[in-house]
Amino acid sequence: MNIYDISQKAGVSIATVSRVLNGSDRVSEKTRQKVLSVMNETGYTPNVFAKGLSSNSMQTIGILCANASDPYLANGIYYTERTLRQFGYNSLLSCTGHELKDKQYALDMLLKKRIDAVVMVGSHYIESNPENRQYIYEAAKQVPVIIFNGYIEHNNIYCSFSQDRDAVSNAANYLLSQNRKHLLFLYTMLSYSGREKLLGFQEALQAYGYSKKEIATLQCPVSVMETLEFLESLYPNTFPFDGIITSEDSVAIGALKFAQNRGIHVPEQLEIIGYNNSQLCVCCTPELTSIDNHLSIMCQNGVQNLIRVLKHEPISAATSIPCDLIFRGTTKKQHEIKQS
Known part of the structure; x- marks a missing residue:
């Protein structure tokens, strides 16, 4: 079952089915309901990648962490993924380890998945040698980058960190x-x-x-x-x-x-x-x-800032969280x- 089959069963054009899938307001409510009804009857599930290509958003955020078995980082991943879901975003996780070449490779792979943004969980991504941060700066030219528990100042990079x-x-x-x-x-x-x-x-x-x-x-x-x-x-x-x-x-x-x-x-x-x-x-x-x-406040704040960035709303590039x-x-x- 594909978009052509849906258009045939609903008696509408392929373009109309595409508009329904993308939430366009150029479709009457009667036609929209007719197309959705056919989709429900046939069990049709739209191809997420194809939909992402047409809407220029995969509704997916890449998450990088060094080691998901680390309790602190595991909690950070959990808070991040949970908050992303609340805003309707999926996530792709990559555990990079601590070697620079592995971090670079993992980030490159996520970018090739056409993600909407990158979240880096953990301050170890901000190495003391500025040259070792260059791959992050390059990524920020393509998508927003959010860093949890670390701070660097650069265009399209947003940081949420504890004091x-x-x-x-x-x-x-x-x-x-x-x-x-x-x-x-x-x-x-x-x-x-x-x-x-x-x-x-x-x-x-x-x-x-x-x-x-x-x-x-x-x-x-x-x-x-x-x-x-x-x-x-x-x-x-x-x-x-x-x-x-x-x-x-x-x-x-x-x-x-x-x-x-x-x-x-x-x-x-x-x-x-x-x-x-x-x-x-x-x-x-x-x-x-x-x-x-x-950590939970840090992650929630960072994701909320990311959503504002994706909506092209102005935000501060750095948010610091007091500790107790x-x-x-x-x-x-x-x-x-x-x-x-």
């Missing part, structure tokens, strides 16, 4: 206000978000009079057990810190396990703060204090601090 630097700075200020004098920041990668978190930690301690040499930061693995093993290998005897902030909740739980194995009392001797306020926070004892970067510090059992304080 990571302020959030970590506030967390460090809390620990310092509790007379914690020996703080450690554990991070997993220096993506845009990772760099902002690191800067927030460094700036907070420098404001308290710490020199750069006195500020302790370590890059570590992302998983719970690998973080545990990493800390055990570095500190086989004494552990010189009384406060830890991490870039991921999984790293914070690894640090918590390390402390418990050493007989270090949390939060009395050591306070620990994670990041993302994930489900992992309530899966450990004591429950984990964590920074909530409001959610206190639980790994810190002495037990209530939420909202970021101003």
Whole structure:
């Protein structure tokens, strides 16, 4: 069954059937209902690609993420896809990994599918070397590009991101206000978000009079057990810190396990703060204090901005989302601090 068969059964021209499929107002309501009735009777489903060619829109958004098995990125994909569906858009997902050539290839493949826009979930797409962003700039010449949890300034690129630097700075200020004098920041990668978190930690301690040499930061693995093993290998005897902030909740739980194995009392001797306020926070004892970067709000806001862009409405190129510090059992304080 094709568009010709529908036109024959409905007794109208192929052009009329095409106008009905594309929602044209150049068809009377009586004729429209006649064509739709034939489609229902025959079970005809229009070819989406062909319809997209005629309307110049596939109603489809490409989504890129590094690893869909990562809980944080998986949630980002879920919030993005759900909000897109609310606006009548389908999505195509590509998991790119972290290698530049793989990210370039995945983006090129999506563009060949005639997508209406690209959503990049995760700040790792914004590499510190500007040359490694060139493929994103080239894509933005063809379709709008939305980036979640990262920021670059360029034509037709729109960013929705959390205020990571302020959030970590506030967390460090809390620990310092509790007379914690020996703080450690554990991070997993220096993506845009990772760099902002690191800067927030460094700036907070420098404001308290710490020199750069006195500020302790370590890059570590992302998983719970690998973080545990990493800390055990570095500190086989004494552990010189009384406060830890991490870039991921999984790293914070690894640090918590390390402390418990050493007989270090949390939060009395050591306070620990994670990041993302994930489900992992309530899966450990004591429950984990964590920074909530409001991923769902970030994704919903980004998709809403994308829809405005596709409707040619003016929007801001950058939207920043304040974070909240959610206190639980790994810190002495037990209530939420909202970021101003």
